[in-house]
Amino acid sequence: MGLLSRMATILKAKMNALLESSANPAETLEYSYQKQVELLQKVKRGIVEVVTSKRRVELQAARVREQVSQLDAQAEEALAAGREDLARLALQRKQIGQEQLGDLEQQLSVLEQEQQRLTTAETRLSTKVETFRTRKETLKAQYTAAEAQVRIGEAVHGLSEELADMGLAIERAEEKTESMRARAAAIDELAETGVLVDLTRSGEDQLSRELKQISASRNVEAELAAMKERLGQ
């Protein structure tokens, strides 16, 4: 049993949970329609949420960027004043800031994609809602005919599959934005107290952490040397 059939099983289970089949086809149609309208609202809210998160990450990135250039200026000042120790400290913080900036930029591109996806989905779903609305009136008018029963079944199944898919897509989007929001909040808090701590390293192993530290300190030394040269020291 491959990926294909597993996914189908999951989605079918989700569909069944969404669908309350009624003995009365007109009721089933109304219920499905109502569910679809609700979901469309949820998709719209999901988009708003993604956009909000994106703005927030953008603001944060701008702030970190500003801090980075500030730290750079401070390092230069410190060095000019003969305080190499302070300059080194500022450059170390700058390194961390730059790493965070990279992290934030990556988050932005993920959110951008998510927004794109949900917007496309919303357009598709809107059309489907409209199609279903028109069709359900026709079908309701003739639902005593066996033919109409079959068509109701088809429409409802096609629709509930769409519902289940969108439901899962929204859940995924929510999970993504939620974890990003948590990270963003943590960075915010630390940035406010003026201490940029490297959050990006939390999930790494010892080796890559140490390697990163080595390369970061190398960057700091290189910058320090370049700065000294500029200042003619």
Add this chain to the structure above:
Amino acid sequence: MIIRIMSEGQYRMPSGHLDQLNDLDAQVVLAVAQGDQAHFQTTYAQMLDFVRQQGEPVAATELVESDVILPAPDLELKEAQQLFKGEGIIPG
């Protein structure tokens, strides 16, 4: 044959393509079983591209049920692994 790529939409495909799709599926399954991230990404992308290229997008004005359902394009290896051992999935 109607194929859904989750979060993306449905495609209509000649049913003769099912064998090829099953082959690609088998490769994805293998990559997932081996926990091979790179291989998983390539094979899964291939599978999706196959559907997109060989299939015709189903119009948004149509309401049809899919015969085959594929997870969303941003499926991660660990999610795929979850699919195979997660709760509520019938093993087979």
